[in-house]
Structures are given as C-alpha cells and as structure tokens.
Amino acid sequence: MVSAPVTKAARGEGRLPHASMSPSRWLLPDAVLWNGQLLRGAAVEVSSDGFLLSAGPLPPAAGVERLPGRLLLPGLVDVHSHAFQRTLRGRTQARSPDVEVDDFWTWREAMYRAAMTLDPEGVYVASRQCFLEMALAGITSVGEFHYLHHQPDGRPYAEPLELALQVIRAARDVGLRIVLLRAGYTRAGYMAAPNPRQVRFYDATPEAWLRAAADLRARTAQDTLVTVGIAPHSVRAVPRAWLEAAATSGESLVHMHVAEQPEEVVVCQAEYGRRPVELLADVGLLGEGFTAVHAVHTMPHERELLRDASVCACPSTERDLGDGVLAADGMARAGARLCIGTDSQATLDCFDELRMLEGSLRLTRGRRAVLDAPEGPDGLGQLLLGVASENGARALGLPTGVLRPGAPADLCTVDLNHPSLIGAPANALLATVVFSAEVAAVRDVAVQGQWVVRDGRHRLGDTSARAYGELCRRVFQA
Numbered sequence: 001m002v003s004a005p006v007t008k009a010a011r012g013e014g015r016l017p018h019a020s021m022s023p024s025r026w027l028l029p030d031a032v033l034w035n036g037q038l039l040r041g042a043a044v045e046v047s048s049d050g051f052l053l054s055a056g057p058l059p060p061a062a063g064v065e066r067l068p069g070r071l072l073l074p075g076l077v078d079v080h081s082h083a084f085q086r087t088l089r090g091r092t093q094a095r096s097p098d099v100e101v102d103d104f105w106t107w108r109e110a111m112y113r114a115a116m117t118l119d120p121e122g123v124y125v126a127s128r129q130c131f132l133e134m135a136l137a138g139i140t141s142v143g144e145f146h147y148l149h150h151q152p153d154g155r156p157y158a159e160p161l162e163l164a165l166q167v168i169r170a171a172r173d174v175g176l177r178i179v180l181l182r183a184g185y186t187r188a189g190y191m192a193a194p195n196p197r198q199v200r201f202y203d204a205t206p207e208a209w210l211r212a213a214a215d216l217r218a219r220t221a222q223d224t225l226v227t228v229g230i231a232p233h234s235v236r237a238v239p240r241a242w243l244e245a246a247a248t249s250g251e252s253l254v255h256m257h258v259a260e261q262p263e264e265v266v267v268c269q270a271e272y273g274r275r276p277v278e279l280l281a282d283v284g285l286l287g288e289g290f291t292a293v294h295a296v297h298t299m300p301h302e303r304e305l306l307r308d309a310s311v312c313a314c315p316s317t318e319r320d321l322g323d324g325v326l327a328a329d330g331m332a333r334a335g336a337r338l339c340i341g342t343d344s345q346a347t348l349d350c351f352d353e354l355r356m357l358e359g360s361l362r363l364t365r366g367r368r369a370v371l372d373a374p375e376g377p378d379g380l381g382q383l384l385l386g387v388a389s390e391n392g393a394r395a396l397g398l399p400t401g402v403l404r405p406g407a408p409a410d411l412c413t414v415d416l417n418h419p420s421l422i423g424a425p426a427n428a429l430l431a432t433v434v435f436s437a438e439v440a441a442v443r444d445v446a447v448q449g450q451w452v453v454r455d456g457r458h459r460l461g462d463t464s465a466r467a468y469g470e471l472c473r474r475v476f477q478a
C-alpha cells in the first residue's frame with residue numbers, strides 16, 4: 001500500500017441513489033484509509049442519511065468537521081461477543097480451591113453461575129456497559145452470539161424473545177450496529193449428564209430454535225442497524241439433526257463455536273467417528289455464510305474444508321482460557337477469511353486481538369511477520385486491520401468494513417498524537433496503530449454517520465458505569 005495524493009480518481013461516482021437531497025457534510029482528518037489507500041489531506045463526504053459518498057479535496061463553502069491529528073479508519077467489527085460475560089472480569093483469575101487444575105471447564109462453571117443470576121434488566125445493564133466499552137474501542141458492529149434465552153429454571157419469559165430484545169436494546173442505546181446470532185442449544189453433550197445450569201439456554205427442538213430466530217428477525221425488521229443470524233452453539237450443545245436443520249434452513253448467516261478445546265474433538269469423534277469440521281462438511285454447513293469461531297484444534301485437511309468460510313479468532317479469550325493458538329497462517333493460506341472477536345470480554349481491544357493473532361504465531365513459530373501480507377512496511381498492518389474491519393463485516397453479512405462510495409459511514413478515528421503513536425512513520429501508519437496503539441488512542445466513532453463517541457467520550461458513559469457497578473455489587477456481593 002502506498003500513500004496516494006488526492007485525485008479525482010479517489011472520488012465516488014457522484015451522488016448515489018440512496019443519498020437524500022439534504023446537503024452532505026465533510027470530515028477532514030489528517031489521513032484516511034479510503035478504499036484500501038491511505039489518502040492524506042482528503043476530505044470524506046457523508047450524505048445526510050449516513051452513507052459515504054466520496055473522498056477528495058474539500059470543496060469551497062462545504063460543511064466541514066475538522067478532525068485534526070486524526071487518522072480516519074473503517075469502524076472495527078467484533079464478530080464474536082457474549083456481552084454478559086463482561087461481568088466475569090476479575091472474578092475468575094484465581095485458582096479454584098476445589099479443583100486440581102483450572103481450565104476452560106472450570107471457567108465455564110463460573111460463567112454458568114453468572115448466567116444464572118442475571119434478570120432481564122441485568123442482561124440489559126451488563127450488555128450496555130460491554131457495548132459502550134466496545135464503542136470506546138472503535139467498534140461499530142458487534143456479532144452477539146446470544147444463548148441466554150429463558151428464565152433461570154428454563155421456563156420461557158412471558159415475552160419469549162425477552163433477553164435477546166434486551167441485548168439488542170443495549171446495543172442500540174449505545175449506538176452500535178448489532179447482528180444477533182440466535183444460538184441453538186439443547187444438551188450438555190454427548191453422553192453427558194444434564195447440567196441444570198444450562199436450562200436457560202435450551203430450546204426443545206430445532207424448529208423451535210429456528211422459529212425464535214425468525215420471530216426475532218420479524219420483530220426487529222424496522223431497525224436497519226439490527227440483523228439476525230443463527231448459531232448452533234457447538235458440537236457439544238447440539239446433535240447432528242440440529243446442524244442439518246441449520247444447513248437446510250435457508251438462513252444465510254450461521255456462526256458456531258468449533259474445536260475450541262481438544263476434548264470437544266475427542267468426544268465428536270466418539271459420537272460420529274468424525275472431527276468437528278469433518279462433521280460440519282458432511283452436513284453441508286461450510287460455505288460463504290458460515291463462521292467457525294476459534295477453530296484452534298484443527299488439522300490441515302480441516303483448514304482446507306474451511307476455505308470458503310470465515311474463521312473468527314478470539315485471541316484474548318483463547319489466551320485467558322488456555323484454549324491454544326489458532327494456526328492463522330495455515331488457515332489463511334487455505335483460503336479462510338480471518339476475523340476477530342472479543343468473546344468473553346476479558347479485555348476489549350481489537351488492536352490487541354490483532355497483534356496477538358500474529359504475535360502468538362511468532363511465539364510458536366520462532367520468527368517474525370508470519371502472516372502472508374502484501375509487500376511494504378505497512379503491508380502487515382493493512383492486512384491485520386482488514387481482519388478487524390472488511391473481513392469482520394463479511395462474516396456478519398454487513399455492508400461496512402471498507403470506507404468507499406455507497407458504504408454506510410461506520411468509522412473511527414485514531415489520534416496520531418497519542419503517546420502510543422507519536423512519531424509513527426508516515427509509510428507505516430497502519431502497522432503502528434495495529435502493533436502499538438493503546439485503545440485510548442481511539443477518539444471518535446460514528447455508526448451510519450452518527451457520532452457515537454466524540455473525543456473519547458460517550459454520552460451514556462457515567463449513567464452506564466453507575467448502573468453496571470450497582471448490578472455487580474448486587475449480583476456478586478463484591
């Protein structure tokens with residue numbers, strides 16, 4: 001990638017059909033990543049209904065918002081989130097006294113305890129705080145993998161979609177675009193004893209699960225910033241018939257936890273004589289609209305099977321839970337599109353997720369610059385930024401992720417004068433951001449052209465923090 005002077009060629013094709021007749025406005029940062037090119041001194045034209053129109057020289061007498069010292073980037077896309085797990089932060093970092101070894105499975109029991117305690121308002125308050133932190137980190141779209149459906153004893157709420165609607169309300173109050181991935185869940189696992197702490201997650205049949213997703217889609221159809229997909233939770237949580245139902249459902253967006261833990265692979269082989277990815281290929285789930293979350297414990301031939309799909313790495317969670325390291329290099333070489341998610345919300349920093357995606361490979365391979373990236377000092381930075389924007393948007397079926405004519409104006413700015421970035425080389429701005437920016441360098445965030453965060457502040461910051469603090473004290477007594 002090279003910096004390019006502003007020319008007419010960088011401009012759009014003129015006003016797009018969906019642009020209203022109201023005057024557009026212009027954003028003037030120091031630099032902008034416009035359609036894959038870093039432009040300096042270009043202004044970005046945004047229509048009054050929040051779409052990008054062009055980038056170019058500032059026209060005389062234009063309505064302009066100056067963003068001095070800022071680099072304008074596509075809004076970041078968090079493909080995999082369980083927002084309520086934000087409440088576990090700091091509460092699972094010591095060895096449990098009653099077990100010999102802490103691991104994913106002991107963490108999961110702690111997570112179930114949290115999941116059991118939240119009422120609908122608690123789900124809203126916890127989710128809102130999590131989404132607010134996402135907005136402050138430059139995230140404009142979230143894929144919320146939602147599996148909390150019912151009352152703690154498993155009975156449906158009077159409004160069966162209650163908890164999903166609370167999560168959506170939280171995202172929309174914060175101002176984020178949300179893709180609610182309505183999870184299907186029906187068992188503790190193959191030959192596993194029922195776990196009463198999971199009954200909040202269960203649907204009785206695949207039909208009931210898919211109907212709930214369809215109902216949710218109908219209920220939220222008016223809001224263009226909300227979309228709905230489905231998510232068979234994992235090979236543990238649903239049997240083959242549910243995967244087949246997903247494959248023939250006509251749903252275009254299917255996300256699933258895949259091969260996060262070695263035990264999951266062993267049990268899948270015991271049940272089906274196949275590894276998880278092999279099973280998913282058998283039932284016809286793998287394709288453009290499928291996203292495999294984690295995919296840590298996969299063999300080379302499974303990576304080939306995932307070549308048309310997205311693979312969502314969640315490096316901070318995988319580090320926190322001791323899941324293992326995704327072979328992101330092999331996965332990308334096979335053709336899979338890498339994207340990232342903050343998953344358990346142990347931390348919330350997309351730049352850190354990206355540098356861990358590459359950094360874990362460096363630690364295991366014993367060399368540097370492992371992922372195949374375009375040549376040049378900013379090639380790897382641009383590649384990784386695309387993982388957290390363009391690829392993420394594709395995994396969520398969104399028209400965002402690249403700043404170009406016709407795309408929604410979902411964007412964020414980074415302060416090039418932030419202490420973590422000062423002195424960034426002009427020919428490697430993106431690499432400096434990805435590998436060195438602190439999350440506080442993110443200063444402004446807009447979704448569909450509307451500012452959600454301005455100069456590092458969100459209008460709900462204090463309100464949300466107060467409610468969230470009270471929730472934690474009430475639920476955890478600490």
Ligand SMILES: [Zn+2]
Nearest residue numbers: 082145257343
């Ligand atoms: Zn997850």
